[in-house]
Amino acid sequence: MGFLVAVFATFGGIFLYLEIVLAMPFEIALRRIREVDLYGPILVLGAIPNLFVFFVFLRKKQDFRAQGVLFATLLTALVSLIIKFI
16 A cells, blocks of 8 residues: 555656646656656656655654665666666
């Protein structure tokens, strides 16, 4: 369950970053990211909400869900590292 919440939080973070920080429509922002090849950094910035989700699960004593969030965040970092070197 924590893994799924972390995946949705990452996608939500990516969407919010593209909409708020880049201040351009979603489709144009994706096209621009593809042109400049910034998939990895955008993915890592999108994973920032996982930090908040992780601490919420810890505060509620839901350790297994927090563990799933941690696993998803590490997987996101690994994917970002692979994207950087490919």
